[in-house]
Amino acid sequence: MIEFRDVKKVYPNGTVALDGVSLKINDGEFVFIVGESGAGKTTLTKLLLREEKASSGSIIVRSNRDEETAKKPAVYDLSKISDFKVPHYRREIGVVFQDFRLFPNKTVFENVAFAMQVVGEPTKIIKRRVPAILNIVNLTEKSGSYPSQLSGGEQQRVALARALANNPQIIIADEPTGNIDPKMSLEIMNLLVKIHKRGKTVIVVTHEKDLVDYFQQRVVKIQGGKVISDGVGGMNV
Amino acid sequence: MKRYRLTYFLGQSFKGLWRNGIMTLASITVLMSCLVVMGSFVLLILNIDENLEKLGLLNEIVVFVDDTKTDEEVEEIHKELEKIPNVAEITFISKEQALEEEKEKYKEYSGLYELVEGDNPLRDSFVIKYEDNSAVQPLVDNISRTDGIAKVNNRADLATSIENIKNGISHVLIWFMTILFVVSIFVIINTIKLAVHSRRAEISIMRYIGATNWFVILPFIFEGIFIGIISSVFAFFIQWYIYGYVVTEMAGTLDFLSIITFDSIGHYVALAFLGIGIVTGIIGSTISTRKHLKA
Ligand SMILES: Nc1ncnc2c1ncn2[C@@H]1O[C@H](COP(=O)(O)OP(=O)(O)OP(=O)(O)O)[C@@H](O)[C@H]1O
Ligand SMILES: [Mg+2]
Numbered sequence: 001m002i003e004f005r006d007v008k009k010v011y012p013n014g015t016v017a018l019d020g021v022s023l024k025i026n027d028g029e030f031v032f033i034v035g036e037s038g039a040g041k042t043t044l045t046k047l048l049l050r051e052e053k054a055s056s057g058s059i060i061v062r063s064n065r066d067e068e069t070a071k072k073p074a075v076y077d078l079s080k081i082s083d084f085k086v087p088h089y090r091r092e093i094g095v096v097f098q099d100f101r102l103f104p105n106k107t108v109f110e111n112v113a114f115a116m117q118v119v120g121e122p123t124k125i126i127k128r129r130v131p132a133i134l135n136i137v138n139l140t141e142k143s144g145s146y147p148s149q150l151s152g153g154e155q156q157r158v159a160l161a162r163a164l165a166n167n168p169q170i171i172i173a174d175e176p177t178g179n180i181d182p183k184m185s186l187e188i189m190n191l192l193v194k195i196h197k198r199g200k201t202v203i204v205v206t207h208e209k210d211l212v213d214y215f216q217q218r219v220v221k222i223q224g225g226k227v228i229s230d231g232v233g234g235m236n237v
Numbered sequence: 238m239k240r241y242r243l244t245y246f247l248g249q250s251f252k253g254l255w256r257n258g259i260m261t262l263a264s265i266t267v268l269m270s271c272l273v274v275m276g277s278f279v280l281l282i283l284n285i286d287e288n289l290e291k292l293g294l295l296n297e298i299v300v301f302v303d304d305t306k307t308d309e310e311v312e313e314i315h316k317e318l319e320k321i322p323n324v325a326e327i328t329f330i331s332k333e334q335a336l337e338e339e340k341e342k343y344k345e346y347s348g349l350y351e352l353v354e355g356d357n358p359l360r361d362s363f364v365i366k367y368e369d370n371s372a373v374q375p376l377v378d379n380i381s382r383t384d385g386i387a388k389v390n391n392r393a394d395l396a397t398s399i400e401n402i403k404n405g406i407s408h409v410l411i412w413f414m415t416i417l418f419v420v421s422i423f424v425i426i427n428t429i430k431l432a433v434h435s436r437r438a439e440i441s442i443m444r445y446i447g448a449t450n451w452f453v454i455l456p457f458i459f460e461g462i463f464i465g466i467i468s469s470v471f472a473f474f475i476q477w478y479i480y481g482y483v484v485t486e487m488a489g490t491l492d493f494l495s496i497i498t499f500d501s502i503g504h505y506v507a508l509a510f511l512g513i514g515i516v517t518g519i520i521g522s523t524i525s526t527r528k529h530l531k532a
Contacts, residue, residue, distance in 0.1 A: 049445065084450075091447035101442050118448040120241045162446065 001027055002048065002170070002201070007057035009043050009225075017043035019225035021057070025203065027064065027169065030196045032212050033205045034235060035222035041205045044222070045174050048203075049095060050078050050086050061170075063092045068167050091119055094163025094171045098178035100155045102147040108134065108158050109143045115165035129165070137161045137191060153184030160191060170201045177208060185211065209235045241452070249456035253432040254463060260428040264464045265471065267424045268517060271417035272472035272510050273479070278410040280480060280497070280506075285403060287497055298377065299390040302361040304332075306385050311361055314385045318363060321379045326366040332359040360387065373397065418517065425464055425521025429457050433526060454526040461522025462515055469514030473507050 002025040009018040017040045025031055033041050046052040047059060059078040065071065076089050102111050109130055116126045134140050137157040147155050156176055163171055173192060177185035189204075189211050196202040206212060212219060213234035221229040254261045300318070302311055311329075318327055330338075336357050367376055377391050433440070443453055480499050487496065499506075 087444075087447045087449040087452075089447075090445065095445050101438075101445070103439060103442065115446040117242075117245065118443060118446050118452060122240050123242075166447070 001025065001060075001062045002203075003060045004044075004047075005058045005060075007047065007054045007059060009040070009047060009052065010055045017225055018047070018054075021222075021225070021227055023220060023227060023230070025201060027201055028196070028199055030193065030202045030215075030217045031204070032215075032217055032219045033203060033222065034207070034212060034219055037207075039222040040225040041222055042174055043225075045095075045172050045203070045205060047078070048172060049093060050081065050089060054079055061089070061092065063169050066167060066169065091166055092168050092170060094160075094166070094168040096156065096159045096163050096171070096173040096176045098175040100147070100152075100159045100179070102155060102158055102162075104147050107144050107146055108139060108150070108161075111147070111158055112161045112165050115162045119166055121166075133161045133164050136164065136194070151184070152180035153187060156180060156184075156188050157191065160188070160195075164195065168200075170203070171195060172203045172205075174205045175207065176204065177206065177211070182210075186214075189215065246455045246459055250459035250463060253436070253456060253460050256435060257428060257431050260424075260431050261464065264421075264424045264428045265468045267417075268421040268464065268468035268514060269472045269475070271414075271421045272469060272513065273475050274417060275410070275414050275513075276472065276476045276506055276510065277479065278406065278413070280476075280502070282403065282406060282410070283502070284494075284497055285399075285406075288494055289399060298365045298367065298373075298380065300363045300365060300380055300386055301388040301390070302363070303385045303387040304360050306361075310385060314383060315363065317383050318365065318380065321376065321383075323367045323369050323372055323376045324365055325368045328364040328366075330362045330364060332357050332361050335359045335362065371400070421517050422521045422524070425461055425518060426525045428464070429461055429522045429525040432460060433457060454522075457526050458519060458522045461518035461520075463518070464521075465514035465516070465518030466511065469507075469510035472510050472514070476506060476510075477503065 002023075004021050004023040007018055007021045008016070010016050021040075021044065033044065035041050043052065047054055048061075057079075061076045061078065063071075063074050063076075065073045074092070076085075076092070078089075081089060103114065106114060112130045112133055113126045116129065121129075131140065131143070134143055137160050139154065139157050139161065142150060142154060142158075147158065150158065156179075160171075160173075160176075163173075171192070176192070177188050180188065185208065192202050192204060193215065216233060218230070218232050219235065220227060302314060306314070315327065315329060318324060336359050339359070365380070367373065373391065377389055380386060381389050440453055477499055484496050484499075487494065
């Protein structure tokens with residue numbers, strides 16, 4: 001569960017990016033975050049990743065026990081969490097960016113495996129889990145390819161696989177379809193829905209009206225740093 | 238059970254060193270030169286010390302007793318001398334003993350001393366060893382003031398000037414070393430900074446997937462350590478060669494000197510180089526990754 005309470009973010013240069021945002025996202029929800037350019041969507045994801053700290057208000061993230069990785073339940077208060085704990089907190093979240101951010105000199109397999117290596121997963125488990133995850137994103141046959149040999153859509157699927165590597169409960173995607181063509185976009189979105197159906201909380205920041213309308217999920221609309229609407233349905237809720 | 242593999246960190250640091258080959262080479266060259274210069278200075282000082290000790294110049298004064306004094310009076314003088322501060326050890330050499338020694342020394346000219354038999358021209362003497370090299374002059378003054386002392390033979394002037402030269406060398410050494418270390422650390426800092434910079438995109442991704450600080454910076458710390466190790470290994474062999482060369486050169490011309498063999502100190506040199514090299518590497522790489530210690 002994720003809870004924003006009256007969150008304000010002012011950047012050092014004085015820009016007010018978020019202004020009094022209160023928002024609750026339950027476990028297993030699928031949420032679109034929409035809004036014009038500069039509305040504060042990316043800032044919201046950065047706060048959630050604790051890449052930036054809120055200027056005021058609080059952000060609480062609760063995670064449950066995970067049977068698959070034997071991870072204990074935890075509560076994180078992002079305004080109080082120490083820098084030292086941030087890496088451990090980030091393992092609760094899988095993140096996908098518009099520009100993929102893959103390691104160019106690692107293969108598809110290695111890119112996914114690396115996320116597990118980072119958290120100290122034993123090789124035996126890595127070798128078993130990576131193919132299973134690549135199977136979810138339909139990339140089994142591209143396992144040995146390098147990112148430069150893949151299409152945008154395929155690269156984004158690798159990024160998605162990496163986000164899933166450590167079995168986080170929350171997936172955040174900031175404009176995951178921003179750099180890929182419409183047909184592929186639908187495929188990526190379908191994958192995110194598939195992941196949601198497997199029980200994950202999925203937060204998707206997007207500009208794509210058609211996709212939002214098509215999926216009919218909860219839509220949080222941000223404008224000028226404020227939540228101006230929040231409800232299930234299409235873009236115009 | 239979570240496990241991290243050492244091979245990952247080692248592999249990453251080797252890659253890093255290789256990728257920034259020129260900077261790596263520069264770091265190694267500078268640190269290595271620093272070690273060799275330092276090593277040479279220290280070996281020089283050790284040899285000076287060794288020779289001074291051999292010559293016994295530094296901690297001995299010979300005191301001659303007025304030859305009008307009786308044995309009892311000489312005994313009194315001995316007691317007086319023992320009271321003087323900074324005196325470590327007093328050896329009495331009677332004029333008979335001294336004569337025997339002289340005879341021994343010049344036994345080819347045995348006739349020489351027969352003339353003086355029964356009328357020994359030598360004096361009773363004390364050989365005084367002292368503790369503190371830097372307070373020889375007050376000691377000499379105190380001895381001279383003692384009643385019944387005819388002459389004080391000391392090499393305080395020589396001892397002092399040798400001591401001064403040694404101090405001078407040590408001073409230059411310390412400054413030189415400080416400068417060289419600052420330069421070495423500076424070069425290592427820049428090498429590692431470059432390595433960090435060339436991997437900043439990767440580091441930012443690693444941050445997003447939950448990599449801890451140490452996971453991110455350990456390969457760079459290892460890079461620093463490797464630079465230290467490689468530099469010290471090269472420095473050791475160069476030092477060995479240089480020392481051997483200088484010793485053979487000197488052996489022909491200055492054969493009265495006693496020179497420490499490299500065999501007897503080589504392992505200390507190796508250990509010192511390795512230790513200093515590794516510490517320098519760690520300091521340099523820690524400084525250059527410090528700002529990445531944040532989340
Ligand atoms: N690091 C920063 N320093 C200062 N201002 C920033 C910074 N990052 C974002 N901003 C400003 O904060 C506001 C919100 O930016 P944000 O990136 O959150 O918008 P966004 O909704 O993601 O926009 P887009 O749809 O274009 O990605 C903008 O006015 C932006 O210029
Ligand atoms: Mg954005």
